[in-house]
Amino acid sequence: MDKVQKISSENGVVIFSKSTCCLSYAVHILFQELGVIPYVHEIDRDPEGKEIEKALSRMGFNGPVPAVFISGTLIGSTNEVMSLHLSGSLIPLLQPYRPLN
């Protein structure tokens, strides 16, 4: 859907989350720790939230939030982010967006 594509292409690191979701918050904290400031879009505070959820599921994302995009690509949820980080593959993906390196 346009909105998801729009947001994910306009921002390097995007987290679609809910204001009450503490796992989304955890991912947010992790990115901050790695020197990245992600764009957080809370779908429960968006009137078009339902549409966004549908769009995400059309892209193959079925889980609960967070849904993470890096460089316009859907990475996945917390599991995927953590796996990438432990294998050392997350930081290279975030490299363009780490101002202080």
Added chain:
Amino acid sequence: MNSASTQFIPTRRMGLYEPTSQMGMWNDYRENNFMDIPPPVILDVNSRFDNQSEDTSHGTVGPSNKYDQEASKPVDKVLRRLAQNREAARKCRQRKKAYVQQLENSKLRLMQLEQELERVRQQGLYIGGGLDTGQLGYCGTTNPGIAAFEMAYGQWVEQQNKKNADLRDALYSDIRDVELSSFVEDGMKHYFDLFAMKETAARADVFYLMSGMWRTSAEHFLSWIGGFRPSELLKVLMPHLEPLAEQQRLELSNLRQSCQQAEDALSQGLEKLHQFLSDTVAAGQLGEGPYLPQIRAAMDKLDDMVRFVGQADHLRKETLMQISRNLTPRQAARGLLALGEYFQRLRDLSSLWASSRRESA
């Protein structure tokens, strides 16, 4: 109970009684009706004295009262003495019988208690995950999911100990690397099985899982979100993986840092959940009116709790996988063995803690 039985010496010779019990016998005798004593018909007085057999009533029975009448006075005393001996012997036999009966009952009771103790220990094994029977209390049987988990976890620990022993044997034997690899695969899979069990249990009762009641006290003390802390695990393992190539050392160091960052993020997320729950429950007017909306809102957080435990286990699984990817089969086997023994030591420590608590109590 009179003193005789508490000082019972296993002998048939009544004469070996201590003086005090003899006193008791004399006292008993006074209360007796003289008529109860079997008729005194003893002839061989001297040998009767010498032969201090318990069963004096089996003595030679002869007819002659005439003999008695001739030397009546001393014989009277002797006869009375013999009768008293018989009476004492009879009483002794009675007391012995009663004592033996009591012993039999005690033995039975002891057997019952031992069975009961074994049964409780089995439950303690499942509940505490070890021999720490000081951990009682959680009535897991009210929740079938938890009861099932406790049973399964108890078995898991037993299997774990066995796998560790087998791994140790394999490492010290002349085994090829490819066979060692399969041991490592099997060992890792066993840990992954545990994580799957925990996921199911978390859906049944996440708070039970978080409480650590299913683990031993030492394991729980060192735990993080319902299990071991991955970065700490790496720290424990590193020395046992030596010698390491420089590249390996670097990768493991990076892995440890990544773990710490991930753990940090999850811990802060959990802290946020903690705050959120508190705020949600406290929202609105405390002390007035219905609070159902607050309770309902808080209920939603239950799913988040389950997800956090799942994330922590996912982190553990990923860490284990990453470690093994960086190591040779032999290094990985050593690491797995060290891991298993580390947890076994913690379980043993918990048992000792528990028994020392009991002893000092």
